[in-house]
Structure formats: structure tokens, C-alpha cells
Amino acid sequence: MNAPIESFQLPAFLRGGPKLLLIDGKHVAAQSGRTFTTINPSNGQVLAEVAEAAEADVDLAVAAARRAFEGPWSKFKPLDRQAVLLKLADLVDAHYDELSLIDTLDMGGPIRATRAKRRRAVALLRYYAGLATSTHGHTIENSEAGEIFSYTLKEPVGVVAAINSWNGPLGLAIWKIAPALAAGCTVVLKPAEQAPLSPLRLGELCLEAGIPRGVVNVVPGAPAAGAALAAHPGVDKVAFTGSTEVGQHIVRASAGNLKRVSIELGGKSPNIVFADADLDAAVPGSAMAVFANSGQICSAGTRLFIERKIHDEFLERLVAFARGLKVGDPLDPQTQLGPLVTRAQLDRVRGYLEAGKSQGARLMTGGGGISDAALAEGYFVAPTVFSDVRPDMKIASEEIFGPVISAMPFDTVDEVIRMGNDTPYGLGSGVWTKDVDKVHKVSRGLKAGSVWVNCYQAMDAAVPFGGYKLSGYGRESGTEHMEEFLQTKAVWIKAG
Template identity: 75%
Template sequence: MLSLEQDAREQVRPAFLDGRPKRLLIDGRWAEALSGQRFRTLNPSTGQPLADVAQAGPQDIDLAVAAARRALEGDWGRMKPFDRQARLLRLADLVDRHFDELAMLDTLDMGSPVAGAPAKRRRAVALLRYYAGLATAIHGQTIPNSQPGRIHACTVKEPVGVVAAINPWNGPLGLAIWKIAPALAAGCTVVLKPAEQAPLSPLRLGELCLEAGVPPGVVNVVPGLGDAGAALAAHPGVDKVAFTGSTEVGQKIIRASAGNVKRVSLELGGKSPDIVFADADLDLAVPGAAMAVFANSGQICSAGSRLFVQRSIHDEFLERMAAYARDLRVGDPCDPRTQLGPLVSQEQLDRVTGYLDAGIEEGARRLAGGHRKREPELAAGYFVEPTVFGEVRDDMRIAREEIFGPVVSAMPFDDVEEVIRRSNATPYGLGAGVWTRNLDQALQVGHGLQAGSVWVNCYQAMDPAVPFGGYKMSGYGRESGIEHMEEFLNTKSIWIRTA
């Protein structure tokens, strides 16, 4: 007999998980991998199988790219902006209608707590509607020029072509939309390679694209392992790669792009500073700085994992943050009371617990957490306690390397110039936080930090209209905003002699 908890899990199991293997979506049709190979995706809360998924290989990538090219040169390439916009708006409505199912797929596949679903619904639908609006706002310019005679000069914007979208596992649905929506608004076609750890919601999204009237071949979804991603990044039929993931893989994609000098945009790793000044509102800053790194179990590229606290409030602040961390509810992500779910995989659990050991070995002091969760109901999953380290030095591994788990490394500082210098002493530059009541101080630090986003008295605020991206080894290019659309467009200049 099922327990009440098990029965609840069965009741929320999405219809997409019907027990049958999941296939590749190529040219509007579901297909097995040509090799016949499959991989298994697991529930990180239990370690149990969710589904077997067709494993795309290089030959499947060839088929998907060819389908995307045919669609680009076919009806989709001739479609008017109004009609592209209409399909994106229909897709937004479908995502909104089916969001509970999509969110549950992410909960089961990568451990995202259902408690965060309302905010994710708003963001997913907002992204689609924002880019739908931009679909009819693409335009060039008429440019006065200094050529002799009567020569007219203008520019037009054209889709860059076939886009390879390669995503990590830490936000399967949201990241898929973030890649697909602007590409479609610009008139491009897409081959999406989701992470093998969490392919389910991207596959379902591909199905919804077809239901929204997006023609076959415009959106292809090809889950697979590293060889599929490598084949896609290097493919001569791909005009642009849009990648989110680790800096190491991003560097490989840059090298792979050289074959046909394809366009590349990269949102890569981070080791973001979060700076708390003595005049900060601690009732706001303590939970804000805590969730800057603990949200999504720390599996966020821009997590504020390097915490700099001004010396006069350092001890009080860490005591309060440690208490906050101990009170966070870690558990079954299907439970609406859960605040932190599991890490995505055994591999990620091993990585994070390795850093927990390294912190102690290098002399940091564990103020909260620091262990794997071993309660009987959680022991089979990949759960780890939210962890606060004090007495951290800038040269420690936990202060230098991206952990991608719920681990914060706290360090004291004395003045503005010092904290700016230390914050920038990293190869990364994705995000940063500042907590202060002093506007002049906030602006000074904000301008001094080498980061693509600086949040003041908040953290991880995002909006479809506001660009997001990195400095230095955190990547280049921007997502969201008008700047994002430019990543998917070529500018052509046209000269016409009229007399």
C-alpha cells in the first residue's frame, strides 16, 4: 500500500511521464536516436528513475540542423513579424495554461521546489510576451552619408540563421524559453540541446511550440551527452551558438566555433561578491544575502557566494545568517513548505561535499550546515545543508572556485576601496550585491565592481527588459532586453544610387 506521501507524489505526476521512453523532437516529429541509445534521467530527491530518454548523437544533430535550415529557408523564413508574434503569444498562453505540469517536471527532474513556481510562471510567461512584442519592432535605419551624388544608404536587420541553444540543468524550462523566444522573435530557427540531467520540461516545451503553430523544424529538441553538444557547437550548418553553462565548456565552444566563424554568446560561471556595509538594514540584508546563495540550492551562476561584511557588524551578521540558514526547510521539493530541494545529481553532491571538506581542511570555520542531509526520508536523495563558513581567506578554494551549491564564504572588510579591490580579484564577473543605506556609497561601489549586474538592497532581481550577462570569464553577450535581440540579428547595409 502507498503511503500518503507516495500517493501525493503519484497524483501530481505529469501526464508527460507516461512510462514510455522520451524521444528526440526533430522536424516536428518524435524520433528515436539513430544509434538506438538512451540515457536515464533520475529524480534527485529519491535517486529513482523518471524516464528513459533518446540519446542524440552527431548523426541526430545533423538531422536536426538540416531540419532547422529547411524551415529557415521555407515558410518560417517568409513569415511576417506579425505572424511570428502571434505564435509566440499563443505559446505564452499555452505555457501559462500548462505551467503546473511544466513546473512539476522541473521539480521531479532537477529538484526545484514547487514553492517557487508562481514566480517562475510569471517570468516564463513574461519572457515570451516580451519577445513577442519585439518581433514587430525590428527595424533598420536610413543613414545620411557623405558620398558624392545622390546615394541612399539604409540598414536592414535579418535573422542570423540556425541557432544552437545549449543549456545547463539548473533551470530547464526558464533557460529553454530564454533561448528560444528571442531567436523565434528574430526569425531564426533553433536546435536546443538541454542538459541530460533535466531534459523533460524542454521536450514538453518543444511539443507546445508545435501546438502554438510554430512550423516543424523551427524548434528541434535533442537531449544528449557531451558528444551531442560538441557536434552542435562545431556544426558548419549552425550560424550561432547561445550557451549557458560552465566557463570550461564555454571555452571549448569558442574553439569549436572557429570552423565557420559562427556567432557565439556565452553566459558562464561566477563567483559573485555580496557586500554588506555597517549601515545596511540587517533585517533586509540577512535574508537577502542568505537567499542570494541558497536559492535553488545554490545552483545559480550568479549566486552571491563570496560574502564581504564590514568588520564592525561582521560577527553579528554571521550569527544572524547562520541562524537563518539553520531554520531553512530542506526536503521534498513537492512539499510546498520546502525552501531548498536537492542538488541535481550524485555527481553534484560529491562536488559540493568535496568543497565542504576542503573548507574545513583550509581552516575555515563552519557556522551552520556543512553536511549531507541523512534523515531517513532524505537519505536516498542528493540533499545538503545550507552552509555558512566564517574565517575565510581570499585564497581559499571555497572563496575562489565556483561551488554551485548552498555554500557561502564570509570575509570581513574595512573600507570601500578595499572591498572593491577584493571583490574584483576574481576571473569572474557575472553579478554582485551591495547592501547599504548610503546612495553615494552604493553608486561608488556599483561603478567600481567588474560585473554585468549589480543589485543594491536586493539580489537576483530579473526582468525581461533588463539585460543580463557577464564580464571577464563570465562570458559575453547579453540576455534579456533589446540587447538580447541583437544577438540573433545581422545588420545589412544597402546602398542605392538614385541619380
């Protein structure tokens, strides 16, 4: 028998009236007085009312961030920034059960999955806390005549607009806030309106950690709020995670004051299985490279390339694995796939399922909703596998952001590298083989920011992540991430 669904008490943060904006260390209503609803995707019911930020609220938040940047935050030494980030890490750890439950209720991530992200959330904060005290410039022996001493300084870029998507509310918020604070910047965070609650709670914990008011501001709202941030002359940098289309808008909007931009965008990542792979690892690894988070991961390995000599066997095992996954109430610890985040996303994924069928792909499993009557009001899609897929089909060329695998055969290494790169995206990729020569050749040949070998979606705070081509530019995690929030100043001193 399956374990019973756990009994959860609604977090105190979600009780009471509307959730307000966090600006200059205070909870405030939107200037317009408007609110919006955030919906529990597992049952379609209203979870909370949230103040809806607009341009006027963005102006207030940017002004607060500027005051803090030029005022109290500028007096925090690297050791001080490290101390508050470590305190924030401790608070996130202490409150993590609450934060993971909020994300499960707000965006539908299974509780077993949101709970499992504790280590990464805390590790990110502690990693960037370390970088706060280890970022430095260089002394440079120059070749100019005379006695000249030259060196570089690393200085914070200023006010950062952090604009996130909804598929990892807490993790994405930490991923933006932590390096910005470690570098000495201040932040205006605009979480996605589909799942804004855990970022608001994180903002409260920032204050509790001793981060001065105005250093972290949180302004959930409609896309207009994000657009106002991207174009705002008081913002020095935009850090964005989301769709390629929105990323392109942000780049255009940033031109007014030529603000710095880093963007992590969409993907249609290739996942390649060679005949010599360990199939016992490659089958579940390839399945969950797509089905994790119900396919709502930008680097999901949605284009599955299988060497022809094992194609049929691998597909048979993959389909059996997919059919064995438990789709259901995300509060059930046994659930492996929860709902999609909104009804609009459900309709979008259904459209791709129909396109796959109409364009001639062979539906191996899934392809629709879940028959359980208890889930009828939620936004559920069964894990889906298509075979006989051609590269020109919509399901093979466009990002679906749902639990849909498009499987295609290949014969040679050179052929699969060409097929893998036949996309405008370049975010993630996977290779399953025991042959080290294939590992090196394919890893070098693929045009993608990450290549996972005999695994998929492995992440570490010290390892950079980002994209090629339409998947964006800039890197998150690693020392490269800190550079996104720093300016380099050259200083020349002539003696005598």
C-alpha cells in the same frame, strides 16, 4: 504544524515509453537507438528514459532547422512571429502547473520555487513577441558625393544552436528560444542531459502554438551532442549557458565557420553588506542570494563581504536564518531547499566542504548532509556558512554550485571593491547600503554584468543580463538580446 505534502499525479508526458527527440516536428528515436536515464534527485530513482542524441541526430536536426529557415518560417512576417509567440505564452501559462512539476521531479527545484517562476516564463515570451514587431534598421545620411540613400536592414542570423545547463530547464529553454524566434531564426535546442524533460514538453507546445515543424528541434543527449552542434558547419550561431570550461570548448569549436557565439558562464559573485544596511532585509537577502535553488545559480552571491563593525552580529543572524530553512522533499510546499541535481554534483560540493575545513575556514553551520532518514537516498546538502575565509581558499575562489557561503570582513569601500574584483569571473554582484554615494561608487567599481542594490537576483525580461571576464560575453534579456540573433546589412542606393 506544517501543511501536508500535496498529492501530485505524474504528468501524462512522463508516462509510457522513452521520451523521444523532437526533430522536424516529429518524435523520433535516436539513430543509434540508445537512451539514457534521467534521475529524480530527491530519491535517486529513475524518472524517465530519454533518447540520446548523437552526431547523426544533430545532423538531422540542423538540416530540418535549415529547411524551415529557408522555407515556411521565412514567410512568417513579424506580426506572424509575434502571434505564435503570444500563443506559446498562453499555452505555457495554461500548462504551467505541469511544467513546474516536471522541473521539480527532474532537477529537484522545490515546487514552491518552480511554481513561482510562472510570471517570468510567460513574461519572457510576451516580451520577445513584442520585439518581433519592433526590431528595425535605420536610415543614415551619409557624406559621399552624389545622391546616395543609405539604410540598414536587420536580418535573422540563421540556424541557432541553443545549449543549456540543468539548473533552470524550462526558463533557460524559453530564454534561448523566444528571442531567436522573434528575430526569425530557427533553433536546435540541446538541453542538459541531467534535466531534459521540460524542454522536450516545451517543444511540443511550440508545435501546438502553430510554429512550423523544424523551427524548434530538441535533442537531449550527452556532451558529445553539444560538441557536434558547436562545431557544425550548418549552425550560424551558438547560444550557450553553462560552465566556463565548456564555454571555452564551444568558442574553440565555433572557429570552423566562425559562427556567432554568446555565452553565459560561471561566477563567483561578491555580495557586499555595509554597516548602514537594513539588516532585516540584508540577512535573508544575502542568505537566499546563495541558498536559492540549493546554490545552483551561476550568479549566486557566494562571496559574502561584511563590514567589520557588524561582522559578528551579521554572521550570527545569518547562521540563525540558515538553520531555520526547511530542506526536504521538493514536492512539499513548505520546502525551501531541495536536493542537488545529481550524485556527481553532490560529491563535488562535498569535496568543497572538506576543502574549506582542511584549509582553515571556520564552519558556522551546515557542512554536510541532512539527517532525515526519509531523505537518505536523495542528494541533499544543508545550507552552509563558512567564516574566517581567506581569498586564496578554494571555497572563496572556485565556483561550487552548491549552498555554500564564504564570509569575509572588510573595512573600507576601496578595499571591498578590490576584494570583490579579485576573481576571474564577473557575472553578478550585490550591495546592501542606505548610502547613495556608496551605491554609485561600488556599482561603478565592480567588474560585473549585474549589480543588485538592496536586493539580489531580481530579473526582468527588459533588463539585460550577462557577464564580464570568464563569466562570458553577450547579453540575454532586453533589446540587446535580440541583437545576438540578428545580422546588420548596409544598403546603398545611388540615384540618377
